[in-house]
Amino acid sequence: MAGERKKRILIAKPGLDGHDRGAKVVARALRNAGMEVIYAGLHQTPLQIVNTAVDEDVEAIGLSILSGAHKTIFPKVMSLLKQKGISDILVFGGGTIPKKDWGILKSIGVGEIFPPGSDTREIAAYLYKVL
């Protein structure tokens, strides 16, 4: 729509995990789908991520985690957002997150989880749908 602001998305890799191929590919795909993507890259703390999200005025934060630390990192990001009184930023994720854990993440307010092998166009479509 003319004049409508592009969706702004933050893609970040929290923690020390270095597998960033997925995060980079998703960042590129969302850009190609017409979104404004802020790629924070590797080694981000939950606080850095939330602060960047606020500074950059994003509508969604995508976290990529392949280290198995998803059960500590997602809750931290969610509670930091809550502490700051932010309820209009969607948090979604990707990486090696066993399906068993999706329910736990969703119960604390995390949006969709995209495992390896996800079609990047589906990620973009999801964001356009919910944002």
Next chain:
Amino acid sequence: MTGKNNASEVNWDDYLKAYYEKPSSFKSWSGYDVKEIYTPEDSPDEKYEEKIADAGEYPFTRGIHANMFRGRLWTKREVVGIGSPADTHERLQYLVEQGGSGLNTIADVTYEMGLDADHPWAVNEVGLTGVNITSIKDMETLTKDIPLDKVSWSLITASTAASVTMAQYIAVAEDAGYQPAALRGSVQNDPIHFRYCGFRPASPLDLSIKLGSDVMEYCTRNLPKWYYTTVNMYDLREQGITAPQEVAFGFGIAMCYIDELIRRGLNIDEFAPRFTFYVSCHMDIFEEVAKIRAARRMWAKLMKEKYGAKDPRSMHFRFAVHTAGCSLIPQQPLNNIVRVAYEGLTAVLAGVQSLHCCSYDEPMCLPSEKAHLQALRTQQILAYETGVTNVADPLGGSYYVESLTDKMEEEVLKVMKRVEDVGGMEEAIRTEWLDHELESEAVERQKELDDGSKLVVGLNIFKEEEEKETPMGVQRVSPQSAKQQIEEVKELKRTRDMSKVRDAIKRIRDEAGEGKNTIPPMMEASRAFATTGEMLGTIRQVFGYSYDPMEIIESPFD
């Protein structure tokens, strides 16, 4: 049963389509057109002796040993790294009991980054993706009761922390009464490539070359049975590049180390026989075999012609295979067992020295014990049931495979030329040319999956509506293990003799400053209970980098 109740509900038009279906592509995985059939014209054999030759003969296209697996099977080496050093030790022992023939432990992200277990960044991540060794005590736990002069141990620490790993391992072995010369195994020690795996803070280029080469030099002089580097072209391939790029970039990095060792005054034949590679085997069976055959031929020529090697062992392209982790998907995960079996078969057909088969649960979690065992069994089925061990280079002489081997060589040379054109590998790294190459290829690979030009069962073809849980359960790392290790490290730091630690750290600082090899002072410091972060941090400072790669803690020795 998930089938329809009634055959009339089946879409028989789809059935008919499936019946008449042809393959959708006639390209190799890396995108090269292949012909319907290959004939003698595609691989004239008049240059057999010069270009191909029997296994065990230069240029070793067909294998580095004349009798290949008749002499010895490949080493069945499953990567282990989980929780605490004690947890990892337990899984190691389990796999040996099940017939694993090589020990293989992998560092976690904290150890690779050079952080102690009590570092603020480490708290949530210790033991999640490997094992953290903070002090020599952890190395003692990891190696407890294992006869280090009998086993072949592959230590996967890739970053600059590999130098610490070697110092800790040799110190523990010596203290247990083993001669360093009796130690057999390898250390990954390829810090240059590791910047592309997210460990750039722990792998500045100059320090990577310095510490990587310190390990190589020290092992050359003191551990004659040790393989002191495994140049990791596998990890590069996992970024999404093609088969020829994998070889070309791997060779480029290998040459960075070789050039440095020669600058240090070592003779090529002194050190090259202990050089090894870590190679990917992806899903295109023939392309991967051809890639490895081409790599063997090219490495032999490179060592002989460029570096003037005379000892045939210097010309051997020795390699371990890690089946392609990125070819596995969490959708319909049992299919991964089949993928890994094909990739493992490919590695064996290509004449592999040491093999890690991925566990089928790799895209979901660390290997569960059952999945780990299943991966080992895949290797054992290959070794004992299939007959592929009988004959060296069984695909050699195939018009197709010989022609594809030539094609791979040609394409690798093209990529190497492009690297040369940007000023060589060090320059390609410094200017981030290589970063751009890796990233744009990764985007291409994703595009191929999204648009279906590359088919993956369960991902973009034959998908199921509802995916079930991981069939054999999910491996978790006990948070208790991490907590306990962190507590032990804190306790050690409270109770050790700090004056000894200070002296040892001073010696590291002095000798690193004088350009000496850092392994001997790190061995001494390890014995004084100086930790990974302390030793590496001190060397980092000498080279003008922050003590802490994450730039949070200050050196306690300043």
